[in-house]
Amino acid sequence: MFVSWNWISELVDTTGVDPKAFAERFTLSVAEIEEVVEFGAGLSAVVVAEVVKISPHPNADKLRLADCDLGDRQVQVVCGAPDLKVGMRVPFVPPGVTLPSGITVRHGEVRGVPSPGMLASEADLGLSEDHDGLMELDGCDAPTGTPLPTAIALHDVLYEVDNKSITHRPDLWGQVGMAREVAALLNRPLKPLDITGLTFGDTPPLDVAISAHGHCRRYLCTRLDGVTIAPSPVAARLRLRSLGVRPINNIVDATNLAMLETGNPLHAFDASSVRGDQLIIRQAVEGEQLETLDGETRHLAPTDCVITDEQGPVALAGIMGGANSEIVATTTGVVLEAASFDGAAIRKTATRLGMRTDSSARFEKHLDPETARLAALRFCKMVLELCPDAQITASLLDKGAHIDSPPAPVAISTSRSYLRSRLGLNAEQLSDAWMDRAFSALAFELRGEGDELVVTVPSFRAGRDVGIAEDLVEELGRVFGYDHIPSEAPQVAARPPYLPPSKLQERAARQALAQGRGLTEVVLYSFESEPFRKRAGLVELSAAGHAEPRLRLANHLSADQTHLRRLLCNNLLSAMEDNLLQGNRAAEGHKGLTIGLFELSRAFVPLASNESAHPAADPGLPPALTDSTARQGYLDGLSDALREGATAALKSTAPLPWQPRRLAIALGERLGGGQQGLVSAPKAVSVRLFREAVGAVEDLCRQLQRPAPQFKRQPSVGQLPDGLIRHPGQVDLRPAWLHTARHATIAVDGRFIGLVSLIHPEVRSRLGVPAEVALVELDLDALLDVTAVPEQGEAPPKFPPSAFDLTVPCQPSVRADDLRGVLAAAGDGVVDGVSVDVQWVSEYADEGTDAFGRALTFNVTSRNPDGSLTDDNITQIRRALLGSLLDHSQVRDGWAQDMITHHS
Amino acid sequence: MSTETPAWMADIDSAALTALGAIEAAATLATLREAEVGALGRKGNVTALMKRIGKLDKSERKAFGAAAGGLRGKVTRAVSARREAIVQAAIAAELADTTFDETLPGLDGAPGHVHPLSRVQQELEDVFISMGFSVLDYPEVESEFDNFEALNIPGWHPARDMQDTFWLEGGHLLRTHTSAGQVRAMHQFKPPFRAVFPGKVYRYESTDASHDHTFHQLEGLMIGRHVSVGHLLDSMRTLLSAIFKRDVQVRLRPGYFPFVEPGFELDISCQVCDQKGCSVCKQSGWVELLPCGLVHPNVLRAGGLDPDEWQGWAFGLGLSRLVMMRYGVNDIRLLMGGDARFVEGFHPGT
Ligand SMILES: [Zn+2]
Numbered sequence A: 001m002f003v004s005w006n007w008i009s010e011l012v013d014t015t016g017v018d019p020k021a022f023a024e025r026f027t028l029s030v031a032e033i034e035e036v037v038e039f040g041a042g043l044s045a046v047v048v049a050e051v052v053k054i055s056p057h058p059n060a061d062k063l064r065l066a067d068c069d070l071g072d073r074q075v076q077v078v079c080g081a082p083d084l085k086v087g088m089r090v091p092f093v094p095p096g097v098t099l100p101s102g103i104t105v106r107h108g109e110v111r112g113v114p115s116p117g118m119l120a121s122e123a124d125l126g127l128s129e130d131h132d133g134l135m136e137l138d139g140c141d142a143p144t145g146t147p148l149p150t151a152i153a154l155h156d157v158l159y160e161v162d163n164k165s166i167t168h169r170p171d172l173w174g175q176v177g178m179a180r181e182v183a184a185l186l187n188r189p190l191k192p193l194d195i196t197g198l199t200f201g202d203t204p205p206l207d208v209a210i211s212a213h214g215h216c217r218r219y220l221c222t223r224l225d226g227v228t229i230a231p232s233p234v235a236a237r238l239r240l241r242s243l244g245v246r247p248i249n250n251i252v253d254a255t256n257l258a259m260l261e262t263g264n265p266l267h268a269f270d271a272s273s274v275r276g277d278q279l280i281i282r283q284a285v286e287g288e289q290l291e292t293l294d295g296e297t298r299h300l301a302p303t304d305c306v307i308t309d310e311q312g313p314v315a316l317a318g319i320m321g322g323a324n325s326e327i328v329a330t331t332t333g334v335v336l337e338a339a340s341f342d343g344a345a346i347r348k349t350a351t352r353l354g355m356r357t358d359s360s361a362r363f364e365k366h367l368d369p370e371t372a373r374l375a376a377l378r379f380c381k382m383v384l385e386l387c388p389d390a391q392i393t394a395s396l397l398d399k400g401a402h403i404d405s406p407p408a409p410v411a412i413s414t415s416r417s418y419l420r421s422r423l424g425l426n427a428e429q430l431s432d433a434w435m436d437r438a439f440s441a442l443a444f445e446l447r448g449e450g451d452e453l454v455v456t457v458p459s460f461r462a463g464r465d466v467g468i469a470e471d472l473v474e475e476l477g478r479v480f481g482y483d484h485i486p487s488e489a490p491q492v493a494a495r496p497p498y499l500p501p502s503k504l505q506e507r508a509a510r511q512a513l514a515q516g517r518g519l520t521e522v523v524l525y526s527f528e529s530e531p532f533r534k535r536a537g538l539v540e541l542s543a544a545g546h547a548e549p550r551l552r553l554a555n556h557l558s559a560d561q562t563h564l565r566r567l568l569c570n571n572l573l574s575a576m577e578d579n580l581l582q583g584n585r586a587a588e589g590h591k592g593l594t595i596g597l598f599e600l601s602r603a604f605v606p607l608a609s610n611e612s613a614h615p616a617a618d619p620g621l622p623p624a625l626t627d628s629t630a631r632q633g634y635l636d637g638l639s640d641a642l643r644e645g646a647t648a649a650l651k652s653t654a655p656l657p658w659q660p661r662r663l664a665i666a667l668g669e670r671l672g673g674g675q676q677g678l679v680s681a682p683k684a685v686s687v688r689l690f691r692e693a694v695g696a697v698e699d700l701c702r703q704l705q706r707p708a709p710q711f712k713r714q715p716s717v718g719q720l721p722d723g724l725i726r727h728p729g730q731v732d733l734r735p736a737w738l739h740t741a742r743h744a745t746i747a748v749d750g751r752f753i754g755l756v757s758l759i760h761p762e763v764r765s766r767l768g769v770p771a772e773v774a775l776v777e778l779d780l781d782a783l784l785d786v787t788a789v790p791e792q793g794e795a796p797p798k799f800p801p802s803a804f805d806l807t808v809p810c811q812p813s814v815r816a817d818d819l820r821g822v823l824a825a826a827g828d829g830v831v832d833g834v835s836v837d838v839q840w841v842s843e844y845a846d847e848g849t850d851a852f853g854r855a856l857t858f859n860v861t862s863r864n865p866d867g868s869l870t871d872d873n874i875t876q877i878r879r880a881l882l883g884s885l886l887d888h889s890q891v892r893d894g895w896a897q898d899m900i901t902h903h904s
Numbered sequence B: 001m002s003t004e005t006p007a008w009m010a011d012i013d014s015a016a017l018t019a020l021g022a023i024e025a026a027a028t029l030a031t032l033r034e035a036e037v038g039a040l041g042r043k044g045n046v047t048a049l050m051k052r053i054g055k056l057d058k059s060e061r062k063a064f065g066a067a068a069g070g071l072r073g074k075v076t077r078a079v080s081a082r083r084e085a086i087v088q089a090a091i092a093a094e095l096a097d098t099t100f101d102e103t104l105p106g107l108d109g110a111p112g113h114v115h116p117l118s119r120v121q122q123e124l125e126d127v128f129i130s131m132g133f134s135v136l137d138y139p140e141v142e143s144e145f146d147n148f149e150a151l152n153i154p155g156w157h158p159a160r161d162m163q164d165t166f167w168l169e170g171g172h173l174l175r176t177h178t179s180a181g182q183v184r185a186m187h188q189f190k191p192p193f194r195a196v197f198p199g200k201v202y203r204y205e206s207t208d209a210s211h212d213h214t215f216h217q218l219e220g221l222m223i224g225r226h227v228s229v230g231h232l233l234d235s236m237r238t239l240l241s242a243i244f245k246r247d248v249q250v251r252l253r254p255g256y257f258p259f260v261e262p263g264f265e266l267d268i269s270c271q272v273c274d275q276k277g278c279s280v281c282k283q284s285g286w287v288e289l290l291p292c293g294l295v296h297p298n299v300l301r302a303g304g305l306d307p308d309e310w311q312g313w314a315f316g317l318g319l320s321r322l323v324m325m326r327y328g329v330n331d332i333r334l335l336m337g338g339d340a341r342f343v344e345g346f347h348p349g350t
Helices: A005-011 A019-029 A175-186 A234-242 A250-262 A343-353 A358-363 A369-386 A416-423 A432-441 A469-480 A501-516 A530-535 A538-544 A569-581 A628-636 A640-652 A683-703 A761-766 A780-785 A816-827 A871-884 A895-903 B007-025 B029-040 B045-055 B058-096 B116-130 B178-188 B229-244 B297-302 B319-327
Strands: A002-004 A033-039 A047-057 A060-069 A074-079 A089-093 A107-110 A113-116 A156-161 A207-210 A216-225 A266-270 A278-283 A289-291 A297-299 A305-309 A312-316 A334-341 A397-399 A411-415 A445-447 A452-456 A594-602 A661-670 A710-712 A738-748 A751-759 A771-779 A802-810 A835-845 A854-863 B193-202 B214-224 B250-254 B260-269 B286-295 B311-318
Touching: A002 A005, A002 A175, A002 A234, A005 A156, A005 A175, A019 A033, A019 A156, A019 A175, A019 A469, A019 B250, A074 A113, A175 A250, A175 A432, A207 A216, A207 A397, A216 A278, A216 A369, A234 A250, A250 A266, A250 A358, A250 A369, A266 A312, A266 A369, A278 A334, A289 A312, A305 A343, A334 A343, A334 A369, A343 A358, A411 A416, A411 A469, A416 A432, A416 A469, A416 B229, A432 A445, A432 A469, A469 B260, A501 A594, A501 A661, A501 A683, A501 A780, A501 B116, A530 A538, A530 A569, A538 A761, A569 A594, A569 A661, A569 A771, A594 A683, A628 A640, A661 A683, A661 A780, A683 A738, A683 A751, A683 A771, A751 A761, A751 A780, A761 A771, A771 A780, A802 A816, A802 A871, A816 A835, A816 A854, A816 A871, A835 A871, A854 A871, A871 A895, B007 B029, B007 B045, B007 B058, B029 B045, B029 B058, B045 B058, B116 B193, B116 B214, B116 B229, B116 B319, B178 B193, B178 B214, B178 B297, B178 B311, B214 B229, B214 B286, B214 B319, B229 B250, B229 B260, B229 B286, B229 B311, B260 B311, B286 B297, B311 B319
Parallel strands: A207 A278
Antiparallel strands: A002 A156, A033 A156, A047 A060, A047 A089, A060 A074, A107 A113, A216 A334, A216 A397, A266 A334, A278 A305, A289 A297, A305 A312, A411 A452, A445 A452, A594 A661, A661 A771, A710 A738, A738 A751, A751 A771, A802 A854, A835 A854, B193 B214, B214 B311, B250 B260, B260 B286, B286 B311
16 A cells, blocks of 8 residues: 555645655554655656657658657657657656666667657656556646656655555545544644535436345445546556556546545446446356456356346446446446445455455455545546546435444543553643544544543544544554653562473473483474375374374365374474484584484374363363353453354354373484385394483483383283373374384373384384484373472481392393392392392393393392391392292293302 | 521522512502512412411521511512502603594583574573563464454454464364463463463464464563553563663554554564664664554453453564574574474574
């Protein structure tokens, strides 16, 4: 949207105001100016010339010689324009002048004939993009030789206003609305638009019937005859150009000028093309078609509104006219439409058909139906000026719901003290008189006694713009200037802020993983990439197992956005692959080829059908509004415009899906040498990555002051190990990437917290890089629910412990922690008051064929808090531990007995 | 009494020769220890000699004892002297060594990296906490009501169009702004209160270097008995000065956001040129930073608060944009691209 300073200056006295300096005030009080543009600058050397004689060019058929009168002299120049004719007045550019377009006119020869200067087109002068023909200065009475900027009001300063900043202000889509703002800011009067001297006939131009009342609130119509279609005078053409509208002919230009001025779009039909004597404004019928002015055939839908004559549509209401009733060169009679169409309906049709026009853009803003009449009158006035032979030959027909039952004016009850207090001003800073003046400059009417005020809102602000006292606060504030409001520290209650435990937990988790484990945090999208899932085999694996439901989007931009992720690890694995593909990081990182990533984010798990009443499920509604009385009270307080939607939205709201806070870790290592798809990971690498992942989880629990996690395989995949509790929305037991033979559930204090797993070999074989990856996915909320380990200041033991190692030959399938558990249980209570702690230290695996080729070494630490341990105590404990392994099926036969006999 | 040399004297001399010879020959502490054990250990030759005293005549015992004891003392002193010599020689040798390469790369212990979004978010949270603001966290999948109607955004508002919002099958949506948490906060706290709630927001729009369909915001909300534009001005200047760690000027321009009235675009003094004029601020000295305003009464109503009793201000800060401004990130898509090298380009730590 452009604001023309020249146009504003016709409506407000702007004497002494520098438009460029004023732009800042405008931005601070009205709307954001994207750019201040100078139109028609740099043309002071260009003068008005009149072509007095035309002769052929001796050496070129397409060129001619034009003798031009420049007032004080005549020149002959070479001209290639086909529309050159004797008597025409055109801009002449003397040699040596550089035009805004960058062209420098030379004193040269054209095909052997001297040409000291040039006759210019609008494009040459930088006034339009239109290169067709010379710029005709018709309607310009200035004597030849007059500098162009003096001859026509060429120079203008334009504000290019950010359209987004005026979407809520329908009144600002016309120059007069902008002028009202300028007048208020300058404290100078706004001149009324000239609608004097119009005489309408007695008979209506046509019969008008409105059946689409929802689409059309007001329809004004009249007729003008005796029209001669011609180009508009140069001043009108330039004005249109400067505001970004292409001049067409005097009638169409008048509709556009009246629209630019008032903000209300208009449409002119060729009277002779309208079939029959009735216009019907109705909804389109399915299958109906209309060829619009741009030559496109539009397929209409019942949500569209059309203007029809006896035989069918002649215009797409509020968007574009039909080709069948276009103003043409032979038009002599014009039927004018000045209507007010519903913004939402126009927006819907314009969006559906991809037709954003100057007209639809304005109607979408919900224009004031009052403005339609003003626009009609201004159109008539302009036509009579542009086309002196024209006559208004009909009455001004005015129909619609807006006329039948005019809306009551909007009046707001408030007080002067309230308006001041919301701005933070007192009566000294913002006086009653100042307030009165500001409101009246903006066309608000004030009544009221003392402090009380009743403010009547002008119709052009009353639609969806100003309706409550807070809106009046804004009106006053912006005219007053927000930069003049003193800032003041608010009085606030001194209360400690609340920081949810989840926040502290996330901070500690980041600390543990980044600082403690050297991992790198990534922040990934909430959408799951289907292409990656397919390529990595995750789709197949989950289909073969149990595909868990995910939330699907109703609209998406790409195949990467069709679903919300139910697990973080899928995206994290994809990111891991990308990072591994980036190649050798050995030189950069301390961990050699290992890359460690983690992410803290929400996952999205649909509620199961029986979970919608789950006490932990979020209802998606403010709690107070779930009660029907409170809800009605709330709805009653809303404006009509909002109430309908709010009622529907409240009614249809279903509980929200689970959105658990998750932590995911991925540790990946690129495997050298192997080929993609054929590689199997060396077991040592797998074990190391898995143990690093386990260590990260252990560190995490320590950092979060939670009990040490327990790692156990699922008894069968999808089955929770005995005794664990798992809540709805928690990590799935069998994600597609789960390695069914190399994984563990993570449990803390008897609760299921998540999973740690190497990636499924099928997934590993499909990655774009030979690599082994360990993944962790765990529920932060579940971990938060576990009681923290209390801290206690205990005195350190006075006596040193006694320790020995035990190396047990066993089968490879034995679980170190099971064996450790057996030993620890056996040591317990052997000697009164002596605690026995057993820790796994190391393992040695013989790759040979011995069924007991694995050796696990445990460190046994015994401690007597009240004294030293005797050699006998140690021997007793050692025997008890060995005794517990005597009949262990996975320990080498006879080994324990042998140890007891010979080494104790 | 005889003055001739006793027979055992030769044995003592021989033992001394062996022991002291081994000690003198020891070049390392380990061989010295061997020599020491070989002389004075349980099976050492000096120890063995000492044991012979019981088999001697009483008359000889004293002389033998003195000689053997002397030998043991001599050996002990020799060991000490030798140990000291070895240690000194080793120290001298180490100090004289010129082969130590101090240019080899460091080992291990390098910390990982926290994402810049997390760092900036936490830093801002701490600023707000220090000024008494609570920090909250609300769902990303929201109801249409919380995201729109509760915020006074009716169905006809352009922001409601399909092209701006990711909708889920079944009617929920991905919140388009952290403002969706405003009514939640009003119900969670007893007024007066002040709170911020950061998080991910989503827009159904195509992406380029300065637009992503997912980005991060931080919402601020203050509810009190009396909240004015003057209060908003003061709060924003104070908060932003704390965030930018320097004195910041702010100014308000009219801006239209349905959930605030009056609504503003807030500009801050250009941090690049200190308002002298530069390309970042297009010579104006001001840079548009965030939308804010006084909470609309309809929003207070949805939050269960009586607008005649309670007032408030709110703002929405673009966290992603702040990260980009602070670190000169020229493509927003880098933030959520998952490339560890991008994150590792920042200082480690939180
Ligand atoms: Zn600057």
